[in-house]
Each structure stands twice: as structure tokens, then as C-alpha cells.
Amino acid sequence: MEKYDxxxxxxxxxxxxxxxxxxxxxxxxxxxxxxxxxxxxxxSGAGLHVGHPKGYIATDVFARMKMMQGYNVLHPMAWDAxxxxxxxxxxxxxxxxxxxxxxxxxxxxxxxxKIGFTYDWGREINTTDPEYYKWTQWIFLQMFKKGLAYESHxxxxxxxxxxxxxxxxxxxxxxxxxxxxEIERKPMRQWVLKITDYADRLLNDLEKLPDWEESIKEMQRxxxxxxxxxxxxxxxxxxxxxxxxxxxxxxxxxxxxxxxxFGCTYMVVAPEHDLIKNYExxxxxYGEVKKYIEQAKKKSDLERTELQKEKTxxxxxxxxxxxxxxxxxxxxxxxxxxxxDYGTGAIMAVPGHDERDWEFAKKxxxxxxxxxxxxxxxxxxxxxxxxxVNSGFLDGLDKKESxxxxxxxxxxxxxxxxxxxxxxxxxVFSRQRYWGEPIPIIHCTKCGAVAVPEKDLPVKLPEVxxxxxxxxxxxxxxxxxxxxxxxxxxCGGPGKRETNTMPQWAGSSWYWLRYIDPKNxxxxxxxKKEKYWSPVDFYVGGAxxxxxxxxxxxxxxxxxxxxxxxxxxxxFTRLQHVGLILAEDGRKMSKRWGNxxxxxxxxxKYGADSLRVYEMFxxxxxxxxxxNTNGLIGARRFLxxxxxxxxKKLYDCQGGDCKMKELGLPKLLHKTIKKVSEDIENxxxxxxxxxxxxxxxxxxxFEVLPRGAFRNFLxxxxxxxxxxxxxxxxELGNKxxxxxxxxx
RNA sequence: GGGGAUAUGGUGAAAUUGGUAUACACGCUUGCCUUAGGAGCAAGUGGAGCAAUCCGUGAGAGUUCGAGUCUCUCUAUCCCCACCA
Numbered sequence: 107m108e109k110y111d112x113x114x115x116x117x118x119x120x121x122x123x124x125x126x127x128x129x130x131x132x133x134x135x136x137x138x139x140x141x142x143x144x145x146x147x148x149x150s151g152a153g154l155h156v157g158h159p160k161g162y163i164a165t166d167v168f169a170r171m172k173m174m175q176g177y178n179v180l181h182p183m184a185w186d187a188x189x190x191x192x193x194x195x196x197x198x199x200x201x202x203x204x205x206x207x208x209x210x211x212x213x214x215x216x217x218x219x220k221i222g223f224t225y226d227w228g229r230e231i232n233t234t235d236p237e238y239y240k241w242t243q244w245i246f247l248q249m250f251k252k253g254l255a256y257e258s259h260x261x262x263x264x265x266x267x268x269x270x271x272x273x274x275x276x277x278x279x280x281x282x283x284x285x286x287x288e289i290e291r292k293p294m295r296q297w298v299l300k301i302t303d304y305a306d307r308l309l310n311d312l313e314k315l316p317d318w319e320e321s322i323k324e325m326q327r328x329x330x331x332x333x334x335x336x337x338x339x340x341x342x343x344x345x346x347x348x349x350x351x352x353x354x355x356x357x358x359x360x361x362x363x364x365x366x367x368f369g370c371t372y373m374v375v376a377p378e379h380d381l382i383k384n385y386e387x388x389x390x391x392y393g394e395v396k397k398y399i400e401q402a403k404k405k406s407d408l409e410r411t412e413l414q415k416e417k418t419x420x421x422x423x424x425x426x427x428x429x430x431x432x433x434x435x436x437x438x439x440x441x442x443x444x445x446x447d448y449g450t451g452a453i454m455a456v457p458g459h460d461e462r463d464w465e466f467a468k469k470x471x472x473x474x475x476x477x478x479x480x481x482x483x484x485x486x487x488x489x490x491x492x493x494x495v496n497s498g499f500l501d502g503l504d505k506k507e508s509x510x511x512x513x514x515x516x517x518x519x520x521x522x523x524x525x526x527x528x529x530x531x532x533x534v535f536s537r538q539r540y541w542g543e544p545i546p547i548i549h550c551t552k553c554g555a556v557a558v559p560e561k562d563l564p565v566k567l568p569e570v571x572x573x574x575x576x577x578x579x580x581x582x583x584x585x586x587x588x589x590x591x592x593x594x595x596x597c598g599g600p601g602k603r604e605t606n607t608m609p610q611w612a613g614s615s616w617y618w619l620r621y622i623d624p625k626n627x628x629x630x631x632x633x634k635k636e637k638y639w640s641p642v643d644f645y646v647g648g649a650x651x652x653x654x655x656x657x658x659x660x661x662x663x664x665x666x667x668x669x670x671x672x673x674x675x676x677x678f679t680r681l682q683h684v685g686l687i688l689a690e691d692g693r694k695m696s697k698r699w700g701n702x703x704x705x706x707x708x709x710x711k712y713g714a715d716s717l718r719v720y721e722m723f724x725x726x727x728x729x730x731x732x733x734n735t736n737g738l739i740g741a742r743r744f745l746x747x748x749x750x751x752x753x754k755k756l757y758d759c760q761g762g763d764c765k766m767k768e769l770g771l772p773k774l775l776h777k778t779i780k781k782v783s784e785d786i787e788n789x790x791x792x793x794x795x796x797x798x799x800x801x802x803x804x805x806x807x808f809e810v811l812p813r814g815a816f817r818n819f820l821x822x823x824x825x826x827x828x829x830x831x832x833x834x835x836x837e838l839g840n841k842x843x844x845x846x847x848x849x850x
Numbered sequence: 851g852g853g854g855a856u857a858u859g860g861u862g863a864a865a866u867u868g869g870u871a872u873a874c875a876c877g878c879u880u881g882c883c884u885u886a887g888g889a890g891c892a893a894g895u896g897g898a899g900c901a902a903u904c905c906g907u908g909a910g911a912g913u914u915c916g917a918g919u920c921u922c923u924c925u926a927u928c929c930c931c932a933c934c935a
Contacts, residue, residue: 321854325930328853333934361935417933443933453935462933529934652930712888723875725862730928737862739888740875793864796874
């Protein structure tokens, strides 16, 4: 009895597959296609830990089954290598980011190669390759031409530690998602992408994605945050100007409940609101107001939201607003419980029916009017629905009727209109860092921001002596004078290059298209090839990308669809998220805790096939699960039990006459084939493996084994333990790869 | 505060349309064989009891001949968002 020697087996078949070019994607389009995609990794300095390959193994099992089922399979892998992690790693280790990325990719790739994936490495791409980011820049230019990329001077999120601006999506509880620093608001020039133009389509088209997990779709819906309501205009008057008939200004608010307008007894603006600056000379207590604003500014976003215990604010004395529905004069406050980010940065306060407004009104002794029946507004805000009272022409109506009526009234009197508001903000698209795609724009004093002509793409990232962030709000590129100074492509006069770079998410927002046609230098992707391969049939990756990468990716794809580059409006037909693998101690695997397990060691000691079987057997695929070395040994033991089957005497069933028929073997085999096939399709890998174990436990008890049953079993096992199955397959006397066989 | 998910042995977890709860694996117990280190093999393993038997899927109610599964209420944990107007 020979011992199962995983090392020689795995090496042997990896070489064989490479030699036979078994995983090269076919260029012919004569078979049905299946495009299965992993979220590609950042090649960080730490290398892979055993959690990373879980999703890759799952897609690999799936891809192998689809191959055997006769599909033309596209299963590629690449590197998302721009962005802060790579740059920070480079700074820490005092090497150039390009060099760091090269080394890290080498390391990652060697780790992946050992696990035996079906990746077609001929389609490997790298987002930092100029031939790749040429097209990232090209997409930006198309957006610029369509007015979807614009410059803004609005205050944005600034991370003082990473020294760069960030998008809303890059924050976590008011802190930098990457380094945990509290972010500041900083007004600065930024490139912004108008993702809000696509908000409705990004939301509505989720309905066309039945094979996306509901939880991910729900996260996207919440992130887009559509709410229907109305914009209402209030006139603002300054008491000193009353007689002089000074033209009044308007203060606009967004509300989902315009029907409660009769209950509005005061207004609040956010500390950053323009109204305050515009009325500086009319606000009689401007000093006090200014002091309050300064204090509010000092508080980070975090403090502003965390200190919910007591609301604060200051009245803008000398100003009054007119409630358009009853012409009542009401006071205006500045208070930091109103956020500049959401709606118009101002609210109409209805203290009878909103808890925050009620709390504020109680504190500052403001009138509370009941306009919905059903509660006691003296005791607390009544936030449920009720019939309207004290509401003039809305009295006696319910929510639906009164909303319709008030919106009609607002529109007729030109003091408001029906409106939709989104939580989604335009995508702040520039970073003041070195390691990113240069934004292909030239600034000219005469012509303004001018697109770099397409023939001059890519705008290559120049070499620079110091790529540390400057901290001045300018990227390190700004110091390279001979790169910055150039000619305006429009008028030929002196121009300066844009020195901001693109955010980390740019390169990953379209990469699945490049795999289809990786070497094309005439177009981003050949449209005929795209029509065949797109959309991605199955996309597997971490849930943490639900509201960033997956929204950005859908946005870019829809844009490319609109300008005719691609044939389909949605990029990913089916989406599945991977559950984390935690460390043995139940915590996240991290260098910090010293609990990281390197797949190289596992492969060395137990073999890639054991690793693959174990990770698929751990539990339901989308659930988090702690690593357990004993469980891994269990997987190895299963393979050893299969290995022992080699010692059994094989016999051929003649004309359906199987000696083991009475024992129920054919029935069990068919059940196993059915269960494994269905479970792979549904990503229930743990039960697929359990069923194979049942099969092996059963046949282990006999001295003989029907050859056909063993052949079929090996085919079922092959996607999970490819080297192992290939070895036993060839031992049976087969000359071709088991992956060229038909799935049972 | 809003949204989503989950809750079954010592552990990871199974259980078609409601139909023998705990498959498969880990761990543990006992024995055998060996005696250097991921050992192997055999038997056992939800709880209580000598036993027949009784009790068991977070808690409580309901529908049903029958509920882990369906309905309602509650509790706990996890994830996402959050002073969202």
C-alpha cells in the first residue's frame, strides 16, 4: 500500500496542465460560454492568508464543473495594484511603489499557483500597467466630455493622516476606512463624478438582478437612499430691512412630509449653510452665531453624531422665515443636528411630529403644534400617522391625500415642488497621492480644464524623487515642474497638467471587460467579443464591496453601455458573497494578532487538495467560520480514504449486471451525482462533500469496486481535488486529462 | 433609531413541498495494534434513567393528525446604514 504523496502529485499535474494549456480560454465561440469572475486582489505586502483563496477555490470548483459540462469557460485573475495600501507599504519599506507592487504580485502569484487554479494566466492584467490605465483614463475622458466628470470646490472629507481627500464611501463612522483617523471637512478643488445622474437606474435595475443576494441589493438600496418628498421654499426676511422692501431671499428645505407644513414652527440650517454668510450684516447676534459655528467645526463628524444626548443651537436673530402655507413668521436657528450633506442642509422643524425637532423645541421653548391626531405632543413627538388637524385645507385628510393636495398647492403657488432626494453623493474622484492613475486633464488659463487628446493617452505616471504626500492638498506630482508644465491642447498656450490622481476604485470599475480582450490597443474591448462573453455570469467576492466597488462598477458599466462601448446594461448576472475565514481564536486573521495562517505552509504539509476540500467543507459558503487545523486533517483523511480505494479489485459490470446492485450501490451513486451537481450549482459545497464522504464510507466496506462507479466518483471529486483526481484517473489507464471528460 | 440576517449536540453544521431531528466532519470515551510525534483500526457518543421510557431545534403562544420548517409576540447575536429631515 502506497502512501498518498501530495507533493509529487500536485507538482506533476500542475506541470502537465501547463504543458497541455488546459486552462487557456478558447478563442472560438462555438460553445455556450460561462464567464466566472473573482474579485481581484490588492497585492499587499503581507501576502495571502488562508482566507483569501476561499472564494477563488469556490469559483474554481464551479469553473471546472462547467468545463466538464461542455461550456467555454472564462476564469481569469489579475491585480488591482494602485491605491493607498500599495503606496503605504512602499513608504513603510522605503521602496518605490512600482517595485513593491512587482514583488508583491510575484509573491501572490506563486501562492495562487500552488493551489491549482484554472486561471488563464494569458489574460492576466494589472491596473498599474500603462496599457491598462490608458483605458481607465479614456473612460474618464468620455465622462468629462459628457459632463459627468466635473470640478468642484465643495468641502470634502479629508483624512489628515493619509493626507488625501476621500469619497463618502471611504468613511466608516466618520473615520477614514483605511487608517481610522477622524476625518475633517476641507474645502478644496476636486474632480467629482456625477454618479447621482445614475441613481435612479442603479436603484431600479436592481430589480432586474434576481440572482443577486437580497442582502447585497438591500445594502445598495439603503446606500442610494432614495426618498420622495418635496422641496419647500421659505422666504427669509431681515427685520432691519422690513420697511426698505429689500428683496427677500429663499431658504429651501427638503422634506418627506410636506403635509405637516402647518406644524412647522421654526427652521434650522446647518452650520455650513450659505444663508449665514449671505446675511452676515443682518444677523444681529452674528458674533454669537459665529462662535457657535466655530465650535461646531471643531467637533469632528464623529462627535457631532455621537453626542446625541443634547441638541444645541443658536437663533439667527434679526432674521425670520415665512411659512408659505399660513404666512406665519417663524425663527431660524443654526444647529449642528442638521447636516449640510443631506437634502439642502436646512430643515423645516415640525416639533409635534419629529423627535429631534421636539427635543430642540422643548429646550429652546418653541411652540409645538399638533397637526396629526393620535398622540399627545406635549409629552412626546407623535411620529405615527394620523388624520390632519390644525392644518387648514388639509384637515381631516390622511397622509396620502394630504401629501397629494399639499404638493399641488405648493406647485400652484410656486413655493415648492415634488422632489426626490438621494443619500448617494457624487463620487469624489481625486486623490492627492502619488500612486494612482493621473487624471488626463490640462489646465489652461484661457481655455480652462481641457481634455488630453485621446491619441496622447496614456498620460504616464512620471517618476518622482519623493512620492510622500505633501500635506498641502496637492499631490506629489505638483513638484515635477517639467511634467506639470505643458501646452494647452486647445490653444497651444501654456498649460499645467492636473496633478491629482484617481482613487483606488477606478481601475476595478471596469476590469472584467478587459479580460475579454486584454491585448487590444485600438479599443477598450472588441464589441463582438464583448457580446459573446458579457455579462459576467457569476461574480464572487467579499460583502465589504457591496456599497463601493459594486456600485461604482455598475455605474461605469451603465455609462459604457450608454456610449455604446458594451452591449448590456448590467455587468454581473449572479453575485455571491464569500464568508470570512477567521483565525483559530475566532478573531480576524491579522498580522496585528499574530494569528495569520499562510496557505503555503498548509499546501506544503497537507497539500493543495486537502486545503481546497477543507475550505469548501467548513460550513455554508457565505458564513464566517473559524479555521480549525483538525478539520483540515479531516479533509486530508477523506482523501486518504479515497486513495485506499486503489487497492480494491476493480471489475466491470457486464450489460448492467452489477454485483453490488442488491447492496444499493447504483442507487447511492446516482444520488451522489445528483446531489454533488446541484450543490455545486447552488454553492452548497459543504453538503456536496458530505455526500461524497457517505459514498466513500459505503464502498470502503467492500473488497471489490465496479470500475464505472469509481470513474464517475473521480469525476465528481475532480473539481474539489483536481491534482488528486487527475492522478487516480491516469492510474486507471486513462491518457487524457479528467477535465476533458464529460460530467456524469 | 432604520434595514438585513441568524439562533439546532462539547464544536463546524445537515434536514426536498410541514412527515423517523442531529446526516457528514471535528472533538471526546473505551478497547486493539504499535510503541516518537497530522498515527491507524474497531466500538460508542443529544440529555436524564439500571431499565422500559421520558425530555429535547433561543423563549412564549398559535395553525395542523403532525412544526427545526408556517403565523404572531419576545429575547440574544452578527452585518450594513445612521441626528437621512
